[in-house]
Amino acid sequence: MLITTISKIKETVSGWKMQGAKIGIVPTMGALHAGHASLIKKAVEICDKVIVSVFVNPIQFGPSEDYDKYPRTLDDDVRLAEGLGADVVFAPSPEEMYGKGQRLSNDNLTYVAPPFFYVDKLCGKTRTGHFDGVCTVVLKLFNITRADYGFFGQKDAQQFIILKKMVNDLNVPIELISCPIIREESGLALSSRNKYLDEQGKKSALALSQILNNIKNCYAKGVTDVAALKETAFRFLNESHELEYLEFVDKNTLEYKTKADNDTLVLIACKVKSVRLIDNTLIAC
Ligand code: PAF
Numbered sequence: 001m002l003i004t005t006i007s008k009i010k011e012t013v014s015g016w017k018m019q020g021a022k023i024g025i026v027p028t029m030g031a032l033h034a035g036h037a038s039l040i041k042k043a044v045e046i047c048d049k050v051i052v053s054v055f056v057n058p059i060q061f062g063p064s065e066d067y068d069k070y071p072r073t074l075d076d077d078v079r080l081a082e083g084l085g086a087d088v089v090f091a092p093s094p095e096e097m098y099g100k101g102q103r104l105s106n107d108n109l110t111y112v113a114p115p116f117f118y119v120d121k122l123c124g125k126t127r128t129g130h131f132d133g134v135c136t137v138v139l140k141l142f143n144i145t146r147a148d149y150g151f152f153g154q155k156d157a158q159q160f161i162i163l164k165k166m167v168n169d170l171n172v173p174i175e176l177i178s179c180p181i182i183r184e185e186s187g188l189a190l191s192s193r194n195k196y197l198d199e200q201g202k203k204s205a206l207a208l209s210q211i212l213n214n215i216k217n218c219y220a221k222g223v224t225d226v227a228a229l230k231e232t233a234f235r236f237l238n239e240s241h242e243l244e245y246l247e248f249v250d251k252n253t254l255e256y257k258t259k260a261d262n263d264t265l266v267l268i269a270c271k272v273k274s275v276r277l278i279d280n281t282l283i284a285c
Contacts, residue, residue, distance in 0.1 A: 002078050002089050006097075006144055009051070009090050013146055021048035025147035027138055030054040030091075031071035031192035032080050035182040039151040042179050044085040051145050052081040054091040059104050059111075060133030071195050090145070097140065112136045112170075114162045118254055122158045122247055122267055123278065134159055135166050142174050150174050155181045155189055157265060157280045161254055181279070183209065189279045196275045204240040204272045208279040211236050211246065215266055219283045224260045233268075242271035251282060 003009045016023055024047030026039045032054075043050045054077050061067035078089045098104055106113075112135035118124070119131045142150065152160050160178050167176060182190045187209035188202065197205055211233040218232055226248045233246055248257045251265040260266075260283050267280040 016049045023147045024050045024149040025145050026052045026151045029056045030077045032077045033190045035190040039179050040084045043151045050086045051088045052086045057137040060130050118162050150176045154178045201273045207236040212281045226258050244269040
C-alpha cells in the first residue's frame, strides 16, 4: 500500500500498535536496488509490519549537489518493496514533510545538529549540513512511524554511527540495525548513484573496492601503519579518479587511527567522472 500523508501513516501505525505489532522502518530515498532489498528482507524477517519510506530529502543536499537529478522511480520502488513483503511504502512530498511554503533552512525549521566531532570529517567535511539534514528527517520518520526497529546499510557507515549517536543521546525508543554492503560481482558497492555511471565509469569505479581489498590484504600480512596502508591506494587511481578521502577510523567512535587494529574501519570517497561514490570495510574481515 502506498501512503503519502502523515495523517494516514499515523492512523495505520495506530492500528498496528493496537494489535501489538513490532514495526520496522527502512528509510530510503528510493531508486531501490538489491542493497535496499536486503534491508527490506531483514526487516520483514524481524518485524510484524514493515514500512519502507521513499523520500528524496531536500535538506540533506547541498546547493551544488544532485537533488534535482536524483533518480526518482516510485512505481518500481513500490513494486519491489511490496514484492519483498513490505506492508507500506510511505512516500510524502517535501511539503507534507516540512510544511507548505516553508523555507527549508535552520533559521526557520528545527534541525537536529549531531556533534561536530562526528560530522567534521569524512563525508561531513565536504557536505556541510548533510548530516543535520539526515538526522532531522530520520528523527521525523521515527516519530511519525513510532517504529521499533530501523534498518540502514553499512555502506553509509558514518551515517549509521551518527544516527546511533542521535538515538542514544536523544533517548529515541528504537533499535537500529546495520546490514552488510551488497556488491556487484565485480566488487562495486551498490548505490542509487551507480545509475549515473557509463560502462567506462563503472570500470573506473572498481578502484574503490580494489583499494579497500588491497588494504585488507596488506593488514592481514601485518602492515598496521596507516600512512603506509594509504600509500598502497595510489596504484589503483588514474586521471578518471578524484579522491576525496581515504581514512582509517575507529568503527564505533569515528576517531582517526594512525595504527590500524581489528576495530579499524576504512572509508573511501572518490569522484569517478564527477559521480561521487563511497565505500568502506572493516579492515579485519
Ligand atoms: O541513506 C539514505 O538513503 C538517506 O540518507 C536516508 C537515511 C534515507 C535519509 O534521507
